[in-house]
Amino acid sequence: MADETGSTKILLDESRIPRRWYNVVADLPAPPPPPLHPGTREPVGPEDLAPLFPIDLIEQEVSLERYLDIPEEVREVYRLWRPTPLYRARRLEKALGTPARIYYKYEGVSPSGSHKPNTAVPQAFYNAKHGIRRLTTETGAGQWGSSLAFACSMYGLECEVWMVRASYDQKPYRRLMMETYGARVHASPSPLTTAGAKILAEDADSPGSLGIAISEAVEVAAGADDTRYALGSVLNHVLLHQTVIGEEALEQLASVGETPDVIVGCTGGGSNFAGLIFPFLREKLAGRIDPVLRAVEPAACPSLTRGRYEYDFGDTAGLTPLMKMHTLGHDFVPDPIHAGGLRYHGMAPLLSHIYELGLFEAVAKRQRECFEAGILFARAEGIVPAPEGTHALAGAIEEARRCAETGEEKVILTALSGHGHFDMSSYERYLSGEMEDFDLPQERIEQSLARLP
Amino acid sequence: MADETGSTKILLDESRIPRRWYNVVADLPAPPPPPLHPGTREPVGPEDLAPLFPIDLIEQEVSLERYLDIPEEVREVYRLWRPTPLYRARRLEKALGTPARIYYKYEGVSPSGSHKPNTAVPQAFYNAKHGIRRLTTETGAGQWGSSLAFACSMYGLECEVWMVRASYDQKPYRRLMMETYGARVHASPSPLTTAGAKILAEDADSPGSLGIAISEAVEVAAGADDTRYALGSVLNHVLLHQTVIGEEALEQLASVGETPDVIVGCTGGGSNFAGLIFPFLREKLAGRIDPVLRAVEPAACPSLTRGRYEYDFGDTAGLTPLMKMHTLGHDFVPDPIHAGGLRYHGMAPLLSHIYELGLFEAVAKRQRECFEAGILFARAEGIVPAPEGTHALAGAIEEARRCAETGEEKVILTALSGHGHFDMSSYERYLSGEMEDFDLPQERIEQSLARLP
Numbered sequence: 046m047a048d049e050t051g052s053t054k055i056l057l058d059e060s061r062i063p064r065r066w067y068n069v070v071a072d073l074p075a076p077p078p079p080p081l082h083p084g085t086r087e088p089v090g091p092e093d094l095a096p097l098f099p100i101d102l103i104e105q106e107v108s109l110e111r112y113l114d115i116p117e118e119v120r121e122v123y124r125l126w127r128p129t130p131l132y133r134a135r136r137l138e139k140a141l142g143t144p145a146r147i148y149y150k151y152e153g154v155s156p157s158g159s160h161k162p163n164t165a166v167p168q169a170f171y172n173a174k175h176g177i178r179r180l181t182t183e184t185g186a187g188q189w190g191s192s193l194a195f196a197c198s199m200y201g202l203e204c205e206v207w208m209v210r211a212s213y214d215q216k217p218y219r220r221l222m223m224e225t226y227g228a229r230v231h232a233s234p235s236p237l238t239t240a241g242a243k244i245l246a247e248d249a250d251s252p253g254s255l256g257i258a259i260s261e262a263v264e265v266a267a268g269a270d271d272t273r274y275a276l277g278s279v280l281n282h283v284l285l286h287q288t289v290i291g292e293e294a295l296e297q298l299a300s301v302g303e304t305p306d307v308i309v310g311c312t313g314g315g316s317n318f319a320g321l322i323f324p325f326l327r328e329k330l331a332g333r334i335d336p337v338l339r340a341v342e343p344a345a346c347p348s349l350t351r352g353r354y355e356y357d358f359g360d361t362a363g364l365t366p367l368m369k370m371h372t373l374g375h376d377f378v379p380d381p382i383h384a385g386g387l388r389y390h391g392m393a394p395l396l397s398h399i400y401e402l403g404l405f406e407a408v409a410k411r412q413r414e415c416f417e418a419g420i421l422f423a424r425a426e427g428i429v430p431a432p433e434g435t436h437a438l439a440g441a442i443e444e445a446r447r448c449a450e451t452g453e454e455k456v457i458l459t460a461l462s463g464h465g466h467f468d469m470s471s472y473e474r475y476l477s478g479e480m481e482d483f484d485l486p487q488e489r490i491e492q493s494l495a496r497l498p
Numbered sequence: 499m500a501d502e503t504g505s506t507k508i509l510l511d512e513s514r515i516p517r518r519w520y521n522v523v524a525d526l527p528a529p530p531p532p533p534l535h536p537g538t539r540e541p542v543g544p545e546d547l548a549p550l551f552p553i554d555l556i557e558q559e560v561s562l563e564r565y566l567d568i569p570e571e572v573r574e575v576y577r578l579w580r581p582t583p584l585y586r587a588r589r590l591e592k593a594l595g596t597p598a599r600i601y602y603k604y605e606g607v608s609p610s611g612s613h614k615p616n617t618a619v620p621q622a623f624y625n626a627k628h629g630i631r632r633l634t635t636e637t638g639a640g641q642w643g644s645s646l647a648f649a650c651s652m653y654g655l656e657c658e659v660w661m662v663r664a665s666y667d668q669k670p671y672r673r674l675m676m677e678t679y680g681a682r683v684h685a686s687p688s689p690l691t692t693a694g695a696k697i698l699a700e701d702a703d704s705p706g707s708l709g710i711a712i713s714e715a716v717e718v719a720a721g722a723d724d725t726r727y728a729l730g731s732v733l734n735h736v737l738l739h740q741t742v743i744g745e746e747a748l749e750q751l752a753s754v755g756e757t758p759d760v761i762v763g764c765t766g767g768g769s770n771f772a773g774l775i776f777p778f779l780r781e782k783l784a785g786r787i788d789p790v791l792r793a794v795e796p797a798a799c800p801s802l803t804r805g806r807y808e809y810d811f812g813d814t815a816g817l818t819p820l821m822k823m824h825t826l827g828h829d830f831v832p833d834p835i836h837a838g839g840l841r842y843h844g845m846a847p848l849l850s851h852i853y854e855l856g857l858f859e860a861v862a863k864r865q866r867e868c869f870e871a872g873i874l875f876a877r878a879e880g881i882v883p884a885p886e887g888t889h890a891l892a893g894a895i896e897e898a899r900r901c902a903e904t905g906e907e908k909v910i911l912t913a914l915s916g917h918g919h920f921d922m923s924s925y926e927r928y929l930s931g932e933m934e935d936f937d938l939p940q941e942r943i944e945q946s947l948a949r950l951p
Contacts, residue, residue: 052512053577059505124506125589125880136578136652154607156880158919198877199589218671221922224929225876423678424651427578427609466611466919469674476677 053135055148055297057128062120067288069323070281070395071111072330077281077398080366081356083498089366096267097274101171105282113285119167122199126155126162127289131297137425138445145448146303147441150294150321150460153428157222159386159463160317161192161277164286168275169196178271179203183233183258186212186385187219188431188463189277194228204228207235207261210253212385219467233258240264240362254378255389256361263364278314279359279368279393287320290460295324298458305336306455307444311436311462312340312349312407313387315396321460326404336458338405340396341440343415345483346379348372348392349400349407351490355497357391367498370397374493380483382412383471384432386462390493408440411482415439416475419465431463432471506588508601508750510581515573520741522776523734523848524564525783530734530851533819534809536951542819549720550727554624558735566738572620575652579608579615580742584750590878591898598901599756600894603747603774603913606881610675612839612916613770614645614730617739621728622649631724632656636686636711639665639838640672641884641916642730647681657681660688660714663706665838672920686711693717693815707831708842709814716817731767732812732821732846740773743913748777751911758789759908760897764889764915765793765802765860766840768849774913779857789911791858793849794893796868798936799832801825801845802853802860804943808950810844820951823850827946833936835865836924837885839915843946861893864935868892869928872918884916885924 070077079088091103098106105113115123134147152160172180180202184190190206197204206228208220213232220230233253234241240260244251251257259276266274276283298305308325310318318340328334342349348371358375359365371392373379379388392400399405412432419435421442422428430438441459448455465472474480523530532541544556551559558566568576587600605613625633633655637643643659650657659681661673666685673683686706687694693713697704704710712729719727729736751758761778763771771793781787795802801824811828812818824845826832832841845853852858865885872888874895875881883891894912901908918925927933 054512056509056511058509059507156882195880199880217926218919218922221926221929222882222919225873225882225922225925227877420678424680427648427652429609429675429678464919466671466675466917469671469678472678473670473674476674 052301053133055131055133055301057293057297059124061296062123062127063115063289063292065112065114066285067292067324067327068108068111068113068285069326071109072327073399074402077395078369080368083358083363083367093366097263099171099175099177099273102168102282105285106280116170119170122166128293129154131294134426137422140421140425141442141445141449143445143449144452144454145445145457146454147445147457147459148298150290151428152290152460152462153464157188157191157195158466159188159192159431160287160290160320161189162195163289163320164277164283164316165192165196165275166199167286169193169200169202172273173200173202177202177273179205180273180275181205181262181266182275182277183207183255183262185209185255185388187216187223187467188386190228190230191219191222191226193275193277194223194226197228198226205265206230207233207258209233209255209258209385210251211381215470216467233261235261238264252381254361256375259360260362260364263360278316278389279391281395283316284319284323284393284395287316288323290320291322291324294321294458295328303456304334305458307337307339308458309339309341309437309440309444310460311387311433312342312392313433314389315393317460317462319393319396322405339440340405340407341436342407342409343382343384343387343436344409344411345382345485346373346388347409347485348390350409352392353494354397354401357497359391363498368394370394371400373490374496376496377493380485382483383468383474384412384436386433387436410436410439413475413480413482416472416480418442428461429465430461431465432468434461434463437461505754506586508584508586508754510746510750512577514749515576515580516568516742516745518565518567519738520745520777520780521561521564521566521738522779524562525780526852527855530848531822533821536816536820546819550716552624552628552630552726555621555735558738559733569623572623575619581746582607584747587879590875593874593878594895594898594902596898596902597905597907598898598910599907600898600910601751603743604881605743605913605915606917610641610644610648611919612641612645612884613740613743613773614642615648616742616773617730617736617769618645618649618728619652620739622646622653622655625726626653626655630655630726632658633726633728634658634715634719635728635730636660636708636715638662638708638841640669640676640920641839643681643683644672644675644679645730646728647676647679650681651679658718659683660686660711662686662708662711662838663704664834668923669920686714688714691717705834707814709828712813713815713817716813731769731842732844734848736769737772737776737846737848740769741776743773744775744777747774747911748781756909757787758911760790760792761911762792762794762890762893762897763913764840764886765795765845766886767842768846770913770915772846772849775858792893793858793860794889795860795862796835796837796840796889797862797864798835798938799826799841800862800938801843803862805845806947807850807854810950812844816951821847823847824853826943827949829949830946833938835936836921836927837865837889839886840889863889863892866928866933866935869933871895873928881914882918883914884918885921887914887916890914
């Protein structure tokens, strides 16, 4: 049943902002393995996490409830940009000559330009509620850092961000955005922490990594009573908060009488993909729909397709609990691809578990194919996508081209996680023909996997 | 009658994209003076403009009809982002402690991030319709250039942009956005044109100006049969196309039962302000509402408040017809304020005429006050505004603060013309305390006015 309304944007009223986050754990055939204390290898309890997170987030992290209420104070801030539009990519379909119908859920309308505020806002809210004065965090491309900086400005919290050195140097505008929201930003590795200083002693020119920056932010939060840490992906509560994406998309597609045949998203830590697919997975597990669910990850950091499903640290220095996840090894340093937000060594434990259950599939793509898709998309639809999002678009375009060959009128849903306004230098690399595609020898993966804890 | 719906965003369905542009000329008590041929000082005819513009735009330029139909092919592209949201700035009101209700019409949701595509799209459409192969234009901060580049990509036209040298150097990301849409971009003054070469011969380090860049783009368009020129502001047809802003805002305010007491916008060439106020001016002239209408211009380029109402050239080299407008003189080079889009020596002739009729008022603001307003706005509402738009916000905030003193519950409407994602270096200057406020001695204005034609 095709959408015949002729609409380009499918909008929802503010009253349709979800009132509950969906916790997919409640509907899985098996529970995900618990995080372990690295010393004892026993499951960690709430008390282990209390130095880092407020109690509400810890409760959400381990909750078995199917739905968790979104506080009114959070919905109040969500109103600044949510519900986000679902677009029918009519001009892209035409450019591809495909009979497929392509829909994309666009999160770039948020103040910081990505899906990250969906979780930054509740995280800041719960911390403020418990009297916390300051949040620390890491950021790669800067999307998470600017989102947390924005969220902190909403609730009057201080915000301190460790930004991966490579991005800090290449993307000054993201740093300036954080500062505009009132945050303090440090290049990571920094001399301000033991973890950072140790890396700098080994390599003064270290380009940094998300894992290192996490170590620094965690160290500072753990060392101060009035300070907590905020993570932008990977953890259960982060994935939970992102389900507003999928809940809205479900309602938007239904409003035009469409049922998705293929849902394709990009994965770094996995929060955008999880937020998109979890509500659809609920419907699939209940037998109401049966879409193919597909993750697209970067070939330079292929945790799902080439990583191992093992207990590993979330950060490079080994400060976090051990989490069972698809990992390339906690000290794996991916090549400097332009999708900085996808350069994480592991995959969210909950998503990894669901992958092991065989409930979605994964493919890896090289960045030149992704930027080619990004340019095609920009010239057809107008929006210049973030490098991370081009991976989802490349997956959607591949599927749509297949439909052009077979004549199948599939309904393809994808999520564009953000705009590329702060990533134009990456487009320059691509347009000038200077963008590299990296080979990742199996040996490099084996080496870091050999150091699993 | 206050809006008690509690909404933050007032949205309209795509079916509510206006079907007609509103031509304010039809309702004015006196017609605006015609443009004159610089040689004969006789009114220019359509044949004088034909080398530069397609016939449809020339007809719109001189039309006396009250409404002009928007082609379906244009509305089709407008659907990518229109209708734009009208926001109630609840968090800003709270931060200001004002009883005023502040609404802002936000044009930053367009693909290129400003109001400029509202006219770029129809201009590209009409040229494509008449078999034109290439459009040339100038751009200051890059908002107009990226908008035309986007519009050209929608209709398969080539696009060639002369970008003011100061912005070309300071804002490489805007240039890259144009290239992502497939455009060619030259720094202006360039050695590619007679006008550019002449300036370079006098000053090899010229930072350029909009007036110079216009000369270059016009020269190239006039010299090739398959090429036309597109202007992003100033002309009647540009202001006409922008009235979709005000028409939507009128409907959106009415939908929540509000009537504006004060409408405040920023003016460079005047198209954003005209687009916002013309539909409200229609209602005012008909006696249905009576808002104060107020333009905020930069103190460094104060064409309304300190310029003279005279016939002058639209460009620096003197290639355009003479237009009666508020002008600082066609070779006035404003100080390098960060709101590059407001650095134009003249004010749209139609707006200048309406100003002379006493139908709106104008104030000039220095850039530090405007950036202060921008930061306050970003930390309250999330959106980082473009430097141009901070002038409108500073005007709205000034009014709201006045209400905080008097206790008046005024309804203030403003237009935020775009986001500042490509202007973060300007925020850095402000945040680091290094931003200059320029004095503009009367002598400098007198000097350039002495060279009026």
